[in-house]
Amino acid sequence: MTVNKVENIEERFNELVKKFPILDTHNDFPYNLRVQLHYEFESTKEFNFDSLLTSQTDLVRMREGKIGVQFFSCWIECKEDDMYYQDFNKPNSVVRDTLEQIDVVKRLVDEYSHSFKFVHTADEALKSFRDSETKKISITLGVEGLHQVDLSLAVVRQYYDLGVRYITLTHNCDNPFATAASSVTGGLPDKGLSDYGRDCVKEMNRLGMMVDLSHVSHKTMLDVLEVTQAPVIFSHSSVYSLTKHERNVRDDVLKLVKDNGGVVCINFLPIFLKQPGHDEVTVEDAVDHIKHIVNLIGWDHVGFGSDFDGIPKGPVGLEDVSKYPNLIKKVWGATGATEEDIVKMMGMNVLRVWKECEIVSERMKNKIKPVESNWDQREWIFYEYCREFPELFPGAYKIKEKENIYKDTQKLV
Structure with missing residues (x-):
């Protein structure tokens, strides 16, 4: 990468964020409402999302961070204490618990409608941001693991109808669809994507639901990139070449992501950014991960997936949602990128993938009916x-x- 000095970064950045949204694909704030308030935020007088909270996310800092589009993660943990369990038929409450997460986000949006709007399409997300002159943050949803559909493609369809726009294929446990990275770390075989998982990817493509490959095993990544008809995302992952953690994305996969047209959204959890010889994880480590992706596959394939409020703390200089401008300006200074490239990273790449998934969906819906298959061991x-x-x-x-x-x-x- 030839780095050209960028003049007036501060001034140019301030102009860019009036027209182009900063988009974060992964914020776990809804889970904190679950564990700390049992979702009773409206009747808890100490809670005011429009003031500074001691969490990593609130409206004050979202405005300071110039957030334009936010995917809130509807995450429910795997329902067995043993994360390597393989009895997927065991009844559990995960669908109920996920529906509560979806509900609390929608209630939060309604309660703070002066600053939030729930959106269903990529075009709507961008239009709401611009029509409000950046005063409203477009809100949408992701579900963090196919264990949260409890064996059923019908649940995938219902989540889509409720406004979920991506599903991570695994969390930290295997499921009937795919193998998790954590299972491989724990010594289980990497079986990749199952036949039922292939059916699920097909159905997600048909729906327009983005396929998220964060948390999945290396073979699962390869298998999905072979069968998907739409671009994929990694909603919160980093680069394996710099930080050799099984959750991170290897270079062979990154090259396939380029061919696929997908996006890797950099995770801010320090363990996924820490590089050999670095005593402390800082915003500069995140810059290095972004630069690696850009150098290898270009500006069209990088974004942000913070994991805020799902991590104990962020890197120095990336402590909370207010710090996106700091990261963007550091990337800009370190790379000498064009404004066009910077707005791609800020959020236009993810909006492009979201839109392309919608286009693939329209094409598929004219040709195929909903996938009716069931897991053969159900x-x-x-x-x-x-x-x-x-x-x-x-x-x-x-x-x-x-x-x-x-x-x-x-x-x-």
């Missing part, structure tokens, strides 16, 4: 009295009879 358990219900057509009960388990522990009347 347990279908019913009570004996179900056999007494009217048959859909002659022989209907026999179609799935061998897959069903019938119990006689309850009576209908």
